[in-house]
Amino acid sequence: MPELPEVETIRLALEPHLVGRRFEDVEIRDPRLVRPFEPTAVAAELEGERVAALDRRGKYLIVRFESGRVLLIHLRMTGSLRHAAAGSLADDPHRRAVVKLDDGSDVAYRDVRRFGTWHLLEPEEVDEYLAQRLGREPLDRTFTARRLAERLDRRRAPVKAALLDQRTVAGLGNIYVDEALWRAEVHPLRPAASLDADEIARLTKGIRDALRTAIARQGSSLRDYSTPDGRRGRMQERFRVYGREGEPCARCGTPIDKIRAGGRGTWYCPNCQRLQPRSAQAARRSAKRPSRSSRHSSA
DNA sequence: AGGTGGACCCGAACGC
DNA sequence: TGCGTTCGGGTCCACC
Numbered sequence: 001m002p003e004l005p006e007v008e009t010i011r012l013a014l015e016p017h018l019v020g021r022r023f024e025d026v027e028i029r030d031p032r033l034v035r036p037f038e039p040t041a042v043a044a045e046l047e048g049e050r051v052a053a054l055d056r057r058g059k060y061l062i063v064r065f066e067s068g069r070v071l072l073i074h075l076r077m078t079g080s081l082r083h084a085a086a087g088s089l090a091d092d093p094h095r096r097a098v099v100k101l102d103d104g105s106d107v108a109y110r111d112v113r114r115f116g117t118w119h120l121l122e123p124e125e126v127d128e129y130l131a132q133r134l135g136r137e138p139l140d141r142t143f144t145a146r147r148l149a150e151r152l153d154r155r156r157a158p159v160k161a162a163l164l165d166q167r168t169v170a171g172l173g174n175i176y177v178d179e180a181l182w183r184a185e186v187h188p189l190r191p192a193a194s195l196d197a198d199e200i201a202r203l204t205k206g207i208r209d210a211l212r213t214a215i216a217r218q219g220s221s222l223r224d225y226s227t228p229d230g231r232r233g234r235m236q237e238r239f240r241v242y243g244r245e246g247e248p249c250a251r252c253g254t255p256i257d258k259i260r261a262g263g264r265g266t267w268y269c270p271n272c273q274r275l276q277p278r279s280a281q282a283a284r285r286s287a288k289r290p291s292r293s294s295r296h297s298s299a
Numbered sequence: 300a301g302g303t304g305g306a307c308c309c310g311a312a313c314g315c
Numbered sequence: 316t317g318c319g320t321t322c323g324g325g326t327c328c329a330c331c
Contacts, residue, residue: 001323001324001325002325003325032307032308059325074325074326075325076308076324076325076326077308077309077323077324077325078308078309078310078324111308112308112309112310113307113308113309113310113324114307114308114309115307115308115324115325115326117326133326154301155301155302156301156302157301157302157303161302161303164325166325166326173324173325174323174324174325223310223311262303263303263304263305263324264323264324265322265323265324
């Protein structure tokens with residue numbers, strides 16, 4: 001569930017604590033985290049590395065070491081990171097790894113569902129690994145309506161499914177796709193390639209606005225996510241559609257509807273986000289159950 | 300080849 | 316009350 005805004009919030013909070021620090025002692029408690037490699041082997045590789053930078057691509061947290069090697073952390077659904085003075089964190093049955101830094105602080109990794117991954121890459125492997133999996137950064141200046149249109153072109157999948165594909169745009173998940181589509185007033189089931197230039201432009205802006213707003217509120221804490229100092233994000237209070245089935249649309253008051261799209265629970269406003277243009281819907285209705293006037297004209 | 304659905308996990312919510 | 320079942324969600328993979 002951590003999506004781009006949550007990972008960026010974590011990056012911003014950890015960066016000043018990590019950059020320049022050495023990984024003094026590394027304990028990997030869950031072999032799934034580094035599969036197929038041995039936890040003790042990966043821990044030994046990490047010990048002694050000094051952090052040069054903390055970056056992010058999509059939902060990946062990128063720990064760059066002075067050696068050029070890179071630790072790619074993906075939180076998947078329930079991963080989270082805490083930073084605190086050594087020994088100050090309470091025991092946690094879901095703690096999967098702990099890194100002791102050379103300033104006497106700990107970075108603890110927690111993951112209830114154990115989907116998260118720590119991937120140690122050699123310098124020459126990093127760019128290709130990320131390029132294979134990720135499209136453009138939605139908050140970069142290079143993410144434009146034209147670029148998005150290129151990625152959606154000729155795709156017959158629902159636009160929601162296309163946006164969940166990390167190669168279309170990096171960093172969107174189920175929550176912020178729904179929020180972006182609501183802002184753009186685009187129905188989640190619209191075939192991706194069917195969007196016109198104006199809709200693409202609105203979607204580009206909707207994606208950026210949804211993500212920026214969420215970063216400003218330190219992300220969304222529904223269950224497992226928290227910032228590295230243990231605080232909750234506040235974006236969940238501002239969702240326009242996600243999880244709001246039956247509640248009135250903030251724009252028009254119509255009750256938010258829930259459907260399935262891209263294999264995911266999907267919330268949208270059935271009035272603001274139309275599958276068919278209004279005129280086409282009216283035409284179909286009158287074809288099925290003719291009104292007085294259309295009965296007159298077609299008879 | 301692009302699109303879809305299942306597997307991986309586990310706690311919470313739900314149903315009887 | 317208690318137990319079994321369903322659900323969710325990011326990514327990969329198998330299959331159509």
